[in-house]
Amino acid sequence: MIIDCAVIGGGPAGLNAALVLGRSRRKTILFDDNKPRNAVTSESHGFITRDGIQPQEFKRIAQEELSRYPDVRIERQKVHRINKENNLFLVETENGELYSAKKIILATGFKEVLPDIPRVTEFYGKSLFSCPFCDGWELRDRPLAVITEDQKGFHFAKVVSNWTNDLIIFTNGRKILSLAEQELLKKNGISINEKKISSLIGKEGMLEKIQLEDGTSVPREGGFITAEWKQAASFDSLDYTLNEQGGITTDSWQRTNIEGLYACGDTRIAGPSQLIIAAGEGSMAAIAVNSALIEEKFNQENQHA
Numbered sequence: 001m002i003i004d005c006a007v008i009g010g011g012p013a014g015l016n017a018a019l020v021l022g023r024s025r026r027k028t029i030l031f032d033d034n035k036p037r038n039a040v041t042s043e044s045h046g047f048i049t050r051d052g053i054q055p056q057e058f059k060r061i062a063q064e065e066l067s068r069y070p071d072v073r074i075e076r077q078k079v080h081r082i083n084k085e086n087n088l089f090l091v092e093t094e095n096g097e098l099y100s101a102k103k104i105i106l107a108t109g110f111k112e113v114l115p116d117i118p119r120v121t122e123f124y125g126k127s128l129f130s131c132p133f134c135d136g137w138e139l140r141d142r143p144l145a146v147i148t149e150d151q152k153g154f155h156f157a158k159v160v161s162n163w164t165n166d167l168i169i170f171t172n173g174r175k176i177l178s179l180a181e182q183e184l185l186k187k188n189g190i191s192i193n194e195k196k197i198s199s200l201i202g203k204e205g206m207l208e209k210i211q212l213e214d215g216t217s218v219p220r221e222g223g224f225i226t227a228e229w230k231q232a233a234s235f236d237s238l239d240y241t242l243n244e245q246g247g248i249t250t251d252s253w254q255r256t257n258i259e260g261l262y263a264c265g266d267t268r269i270a271g272p273s274q275l276i277i278a279a280g281e282g283s284m285a286a287i288a289v290n291s292a293l294i295e296e297k298f299n300q301e302n303q304h305a
Helices: 012-023 055-066 152-160 179-187 275-304
Strands: 002-008 028-031 072-075 079-085 088-093 098-106 110-113 144-147 167-170 190-193 197-203 206-212 217-219 223-225 228-231 261-263
Touching: 002 012, 002 079, 002 088, 002 275, 012 028, 012 055, 012 072, 012 275, 055 072, 098 275, 144 152, 144 206, 152 167, 152 179, 152 223, 179 190, 261 275
Parallel strands: 002 028, 002 098, 028 072, 098 261, 144 167, 144 223, 167 190
Antiparallel strands: 079 088, 088 098, 110 228, 197 206, 206 217
């Protein structure tokens, strides 16, 4: 059987894409290996009517809503390979199953590579986060840290300062800030610590202080950390182009440079990582897919007339 669209990735972008496709009466398979990037997150924020929801509860509700649409099926397995032959995409799962699809929506998202700091994974998602728009409110007015090792740290620290007047940027031994940047941050009450971090200290994921290699420690009650972003899944055979952030390049309709291939959510751009943005892009991708299928149908009928 040839399906209309295969949606790869079961996060908010993929779920919303599948919802719009189901409501458009399109034969759709949503592939989800249930390994979300936000697995460490206890609450998600910024989505109206769903503010503070647990990610797994969000997903449960979404899948329950999808079950109302008979044309949508969820396959709980990972897609291993995608090849395009003529005008069809051949989707191969890790179990060796093969599916043919007219269109593909990639919504596999990014995965983050955290700085090599002892115990960082214990605190990530509990008191250290990557998105101030997602978690800044909960950390408001506390003594916070921005831990960063790259050039994004300057802008990131400025953004985080919106939620606290007690902020220190830790560069973990790196010289990433120019003199002008340092001066501007200090003028705005943001301290800079360029010493190497030996460990993070705290209990049950709640940060208490940052231990430095020179033996000193700095009390902090939480903060934000910049990570390196990489595609969570790679389908090299499709030869799509990547943007400067490592995301898949698309136009405003989520179309890639490959005919019939669409990308949305964190797969396309690394941040801000908000559910509502990813879901909106999933909706846009599905509308674009449906529009393309309609145009193809009418063009074929016109040719046969």
